Amino acid sequence: MHTTTLALQVRGFITDNYMLDGNCVLNDDDSFIDGGIIDSTGVLELVAFLQETYGIRVEDEELTTENLDSVDKVVAYLAQKLTGPGVAAVAGGGAS
């Protein structure tokens, strides 16, 4: 799947579920946590969305800010998961 399509879908999920007042702008590199956009329950919902929509399994060690804290990071993580057995960024390491 093209990364532009992934970005649209992820951005749509975030804006539809966490930016309901419609007055906020979400840039693709905005931090979900620092921006107060999602909390820890929101992370669980984001994981459920990714698993159900793309048929992937988000492993415990992949629950990192490098993978899930902005549209750009989620898209990069998804691209890695969908294109092969590559290892996404894990706790303690940087984005790979």
Add this chain to the structure above:
Amino acid sequence: MSSLCSTAPDILRLDCARETEKIVRSLRDIVFRQLRRKGAVIGVSGGIDSSVVAFLCARALGRDRVLALFTPEADSSPDSLRLGRAVAEALNVASVSEDISAILRAARCYERRDEAVRLVSPEYSDGYKFKMVLPGLLEPNQYSIFSLVVRAPDGGTKTVRLTAEAYLGIVSATNFKQRTRKMIEYYHADRLQYAVAGTPNRLEYDQGFFVKHGDGSADFKPIAHLYKSQVYELAAYLGVPEEIQRRPPTTDTYSLEQSQEEFYFTLPLEKMDLCLYGINTGVSAADLAPAVGMREAQVERVYRMIEAKRKVAKYLHASPVLVQQIDKV
């Protein structure tokens, strides 16, 4: 002296006599003058916070103007009721015990909770026990995500990551417990024209470790300004029974015993105290790290966690919001 008390950091040490006098004076003013109530109802759980509040209320209002209320339910530790009674006996105040299990069953609290547990642990049934836990302090870039620890009747345990649906289902069902307790507290408060005491300490109040309209609801909260280690200091000064001072803080909410550390704060409470103090007084993570025996990156993570929990707590603290101000109210 308890281990928690003995590790209370010097920087948070209280002048217990002066602090007690300040709170006692305030309580008389709040309950008798501001609220115009005749006494106080305190839900006494056998934990350190409610015990200290009971001792302070008895000192401020008089032992004949305090009602200690015990509200055990099916998952409560028997120690909670035993230690709650020990507080009432030590103070020689009136007490009432009301088992709320039947109310919770009627509200389908346990049934709803078990349905939510089975979303991630389908084998869960009679005889099984569980708790929800957060991992300890993690690497700075890792999210702190709840897991469910399930113990089978044969003693075997397994840990599974919670989904949002299961997590919210379990929490919203078990919140019946705190809200039912508050309902019973207000029944007795209405009957006696008393005010209801809330028992959060500063960590809980600041970080939103309470149920909205459950244990978060009260007419006054006399120790909400005190760090947890200061509550332990005050407990020793006031003469709270030793066993309560030594008892590790628990949630007493789930069927497996669970510490507050593994449920909410993710690190020992004395360290949480210092981190909260540090962020409140502008101490940098680098300066605080050696004092708490942590790495700078770990303190930075705790600081971020504190700020994140404060954002969530805003909703919990919020009063009903009006579309416009209403005159003369």
